[in-house]
Amino acid sequence: MKLIEIIGLEEKHAQLLGKAGIKELEDLLALSYYQIKQLARSIGVTVNRLDTWQEHADLMRIGGVNPEIANALNLIGIDSVKEFAYRNSKNTVEKLKQLKKDNPKVLTKLPTLKNVEEWTKSAKNLAEVPKKDAKPKKKPSRAKGFSSIGTSGSCK
Incomplete structure (x- = not known):
């Protein structure tokens, strides 16, 4: 899907995003919150709006959505x-x-x-x-010959 398909993202926004290197939904998904803040400022939209576009892009990864x-x-x-x-x-x-x-x-x-x-x-x-019935992974066991360090208060 194209960026322009996101509801609320107009052609002018898609062009500005493209100039900033955001050309596909995946590019938008990869942005951290800090990057969203910077990008929003540089293209003249609110952080909230850009964050919403990212949320839409994420949901659109689901087949049929x-x-x-x-x-x-x-x-x-x-x-x-x-x-x-x-x-x-x-x-x-x-x-x-x-x-x-x-x-x-x-x-x-x-x-x-x-x-x-x-x-x-x-x-x-x-x-x-x-899944609900999935068992948690076992914790790694300690290697033989090693004990908890620092619990007795002295080293030998």
Whole structure:
């Protein structure tokens, strides 16, 4: 997808971002908060706006999530793939229904529960969220012959 597809990012912004070396969604995703602050200042937009574009770009990595859905998800408080991975699909659908009721122009079509479940599953894969039954990795054992240093108060 192109930068210009992000809702709220106009052609003039895409050109300014391009001049700054941000030509694709991936370039936008790679920015740290500090870089976002610098870039926002240099292209004349607010940090909040640039941060929102980055959040939309992140959500658009999920298969089936188009710019309109990314915007709607962001408006209901989901701002990253990682966060979406932890969300309850039924609650997400209910929030999207309420959003459409309150602001019908935001979403042309409501996603189904099945859509949201698929997106959540995809988000889990993208975010590498451990499964509930996954056992934590074992702590490395201490090498033989070594004990805790400094616990006895003296060295021998």
